[in-house]
Amino acid sequence: MLDDFSERAQQVRSAGYGKGAWRKGDKMIAGKCPKCEKPVLRGNLHGCDVGEPMGRSWKAVQINCPSCGIVLGIAIDPVALKTDIVREVLEGLGAAPKRR
Template identity: 40%
Template structure:
């Protein structure tokens, strides 16, 4: 498979991307979530951001354990 996707800013072909943890906020003094930002390894432009699925999974498992008394 040959990657042809380019960064919208520096226009270099992306063979990989960096994932960095970020905090996502709903608004001022509102709820926060653990997030992940995907950025260009060359120019560091953020390509995407979303709620971190691994953090959500860990939160769900911990809540279930708490409800089961473990």
């Protein structure tokens, strides 16, 4: 089993994946926008809320195409999620969160 893993790891390294694979001058592969079909190297972020119908909601980020503005994806905001978890734990322990 270990030999199989070692062989596969060597194949991955020789293919250029993993640590050190990206060097100065390498070109990043860009996805294409499904609407305008332009390459998307960088998206625009917008805040939004996601949630269940008639249920709890969470803060999220929406990624838009910089060329045409179509929504490329939505994901829960990890920073806001962490903040909510810390707040709920502190409230459960009876401690007040510090204000900045």
